[in-house]
Amino acid sequence: MTVPITEKELAAAAGWPIVHAARKLRDTGKVLRVSYDPPLLKGAVRMGSRTYGAGLRLGSELENLCSCFDSWSEGKVCVHSVAAALVLIHEAGPKGPDCGSTVLTVTVPPSSL
Numbered sequence: 001m002t003v004p005i006t007e008k009e010l011a012a013a014a015g016w017p018i019v020h021a022a023r024k025l026r027d028t029g030k031v032l033r034v035s036y037d038p039p040l041l042k043g044a045v046r047m048g049s050r051t052y053g054a055g056l057r058l059g060s061e062l063e064n065l066c067s068c069f070d071s072w073s074e075g076k077v078c079v080h081s082v083a084a085a086l087v088l089i090h091e092a093g094p095k096g097p098d099c100g101s102t103v104l105t106v107t108v109p110p111s112s113l
């Protein structure tokens, strides 16, 4: 199975703080289930006392379909959908040594202006 999105693209859409929070949800088993039926990615993510129906439409433009406030009020790509996507990416990706505890460094190209 190939998921047509990368962690980098998620970060570009949602921001790195969301990706970090989403990793924490994934790593603590808060992503209850996830499925991918192109182009729709769906998941159930537990946060606090609620379970959110997360979802993303993967296409040229990322569309967030989550049931949470951030998603429907501001149209943001939220932590729930990113967490579900991370699980899928992880499952689909090559099974290399897990370097999840490595501190991430983001390199900004000097000539981005």
Ligand SMILES: [Zn+2]
Pocket (backbone or CB within 6 Å): 052, 054, 066, 067, 068, 069, 070, 071, 078, 079, 080, 081
């Ligand atoms: Zn959400």
